[in-house]
Amino acid sequence: MNNLFAQVKQSNKLQAIFLTSYIVVTVLGLFLLQESVTAFLLILFSLFLLYKTNFPVKLKWSLGILILTIVMPFAASQGSAFESYMGVATLVGIYVAMALGLNVVVGLAGLLDLGFVAFFAIGSYTYAIFSTNQVTNFLKLDILPFTGNSFWAFIIIGGIIAAIAGVLLGIPVLRVKGDYLAIVTLGFGEIIRIVFNNLDKPVNITGGAQGISSIPSPTIFGYVISDSSQFYYVVLVVLAVVILGVTRLQDSKLGRSWQAVRENEIAAQASGIHLVRTKLIAFAIGASFSGMMGVVFSAKQMFIDPTNFTLLESITILVMVILGGMGSVPGVILGASLVTILNLQVLTEVTNYLNQLTLDGVLNIPSALSPSKMQRMIFGLILILVAIFRPQGLLPAKNKKVPKEDVVDQTVVDENQRSVSV
């Protein structure tokens, strides 16, 4: 058995055969057993297997995109559960993007932010207010409210407004460090939520505790996007942009200066890094990812209220980052997927199952003990277990190893050889 593992580890061919058969089996499974959540989750797991193969990076990406855009939706499309599967997948995408945003702030720049959901709220409310009648309460213009056509522009506007909020928050807040920063950002997150909760008087801007409803669905070329299966593709596109941006920024002088600031502020400054600017950029970029997904979220839900943006949401996103591995993009994607699926699928499934047992009279579990109400305890457990067993996360951040030929100056070597031969 060990021998087989070793062989699979080395041979691309065996890996390809294994991965293909895995995907075929799980796709068939879901195709035939439409109600099987397990089969759906196993298909998603194939992405993780793909990540672990030795295939060239470009091939991995193309296969991953193929699985996400065609294979998985197709396999799930045959039954009544299609929309609910795609709903889960859409939310996974939204949370992955947010976790990647928080990863820039916490994982790369080392700034513990406990109020991250505030930027998500800002993005959500930006689209919600300006695309519904809410806006006419304080601003009367002929073009207002914007229609679903404006959604696409709002993805960018929401990102920009959240980034501005990130900078505005950052300027006063970055004077404090470490634990104090965590407390201040926690306060900021709550302030934003409470402001949205109370901004229904004197002028009704946010709808207060009632929230904002009938947020228009996005339209493109007259075609309305309202189903989860359609939003799924919108989320995929935004997510692709986020992943591309975050991986490339990480691998640049900006990414290095974030890490340098995280590792040692004084040495980073002595190396010519502008401390405040570097931190503010981290805040702004992290916030903008969250803001963009906020816009998508409000358009998808069509209804938002302040309870969508509680402290628990901020903590959830932080758990995703810590579970996956701070500073590690693949890790954070894995962490966010696991936590979201745990929240949306596993906990609800277990709850349903227990309810069924209660109904059947087999067991009597009080509703106060239902697993879906134990989120906080489960996150607490996850954090403790990760801290004990995998302090670096499930897929820890790895240093990029540079091959020798990239660092040795060929021209110099050639000259040396010439002088030796002469």
Added chain:
Amino acid sequence: MLKTNNLTKSFGGLTAVNNVNIEIQKGSITAVIGPNGAGKTTFFNMITGVYTPTSGEILLGEESLVGLKPHAVSKKGIARTFQNIRLFSSMTALENVMVGMHQHLKYGVFSTIFHLPSYKKAEKAAMKEAYKWLEYVGLSDVYNEESSSLSYGAQRRLEIARALASKPSILLLDEPAAGMNPKETKELTDLIYQMRDDLNLTIVLIEHDMKLVMEISEYLFVLDHGEKIAEGKPLEIRNNQKVIEAYLGKSAVTTA
């Protein structure tokens, strides 16, 4: 080249550096010595912008450095190493040096995200240059290693490589030989000479290893209790009454 006038720093009631006047010649190797707590590191921290002086002036050529932030001082061509090593410990040796090159890498966020030629060219060149600095300090074998996994002496040399990567004209070394064995100290001495000669650097160092200081420095300043008590060539300092007093106590001078 680098000059301070009546430089003073007080922390509450404690005056760590008091009215210190020094002048450092271009291309020289100068040492700042003194007993523990004499204010040497505070003095360095004021020059590099970590602390703002309570009063007094710091002049680089004709330009005042007072009030500049550390990154701005770095842009003026002053680089430093630290008494308690401050590396970016989870980054590789190569990345550490590349951070040192930060201010010389000119490409924007846009070209980063789209991997435009300006980004690729600059990054490739930066990697090669960083590797050359590692070769220069003798760390080319470990360029892919995490800096926290390097030996103590190697970490000190990596700090020097990172400082050199910012292409300074003045290099401040805060106790570069601390914790080194005699062989490593010898190598360090050679490196310091080499840097001065190859790179036209002006080097200022704080050091407790008197053998190293007396051998290497061309001029010394002695601080005690925040005040400059002596300055001069190594031989003059060696025989200076006040210096012996500061290091060994008054009785040592009288009995001698």
